Amino acid sequence: MTDYDVLRVFCGPHGDRGNELGVVREGSDVPDEGERQALAAKLGFSETVFVDDPERGVIDIYTPTTRLPFAGHPCVGTAWLLDVPELVTPAGVVGARLDGEFTWIEARPEWAPPRTLREYGSAAEVEKLQVPPPGEWIYAWAWEDAAAGRVRARGFPGRNDGIDEDEATGAAALLLTAHLHRALNITQGKGSQILTAPQPEGLIEVGGRVRLT
Known part of the structure; x- marks a missing residue:
């Protein structure tokens, strides 16, 4: 079984709640798009992230049924996990920063x-x-x-x-x-x-x- 981390993103003020996110840190373990989609479906999270370059923040995002060029809670969670200043998604470069207990991303609504x-x-x-x-x-x-x-x-x-x-x-x-x-x-x-x-x-x-x- 491929190793992955499970995060909760957008937790409440007491650290509870939040939306679960699966993150495969070694994206090279699952290089094929079809295999990634199958794993995302098997894990069953609303989104699963595959990290293709942890230093540059290159990521690939999947729901159980489709690949996404961008999604909010996967970017926030992965930015926190990798502690990088930006993420590279198919939609564009997403700015990222940590500020106390909050992790922020900067993106375009389109x-x-x-x-x-x-x-x-x-x-x-x-x-x-x-x-x-x-x-x-x-x-x-x-x-x-x-x-x-x-x-x-x-x-x-x-x-x-x-x-x-x-x-x-x-x-x-x-x-x-x-x-x-x-x-x-x-x-x-x-x-x-x-x-x-x-x-x-x-x-x-x-x-x-x-x-x-």
Whole structure:
């Protein structure tokens, strides 16, 4: 069996919750794209990362069913694990930095896979939502405190791959931040925390806590 690390990304204030991420540090152990896809499906994480060059931060990202040019929580988790200033993804170069308990990445919203941003009237409505049938990728959100930028959100991938709900989704947070044009403090899933902040030249920072399981 190929060796891999399991991280929890976008943990809550007490270090709990977060979205699990598989990271294969020796990507050369699984060089073929088909083999990588098969391993990602077998592991069953919402995303699995293969590190092709740890010093340069070259990575390759897979869901259980498809390869992604960019994804938020894999980049945040891998940046923390490798402690590098940038990651090289098929979508582009992702800036990275560590700041106390938070790991931040800097990316462009157009790199994120498509998501349907669906606003609700209250956080309670979002919390009561049932998992929708397979179809579009839905990011359901509502203001908890608009003045403070606090958002309640849940992510529904809409795929038939066993991942009915994403506990924390950096790419969707990136898109929501671009849509609202402001910094956000997002509580997603069962208590994961994602922080975002617009930056110059169309870039957006996404940050969170990472733990090794």
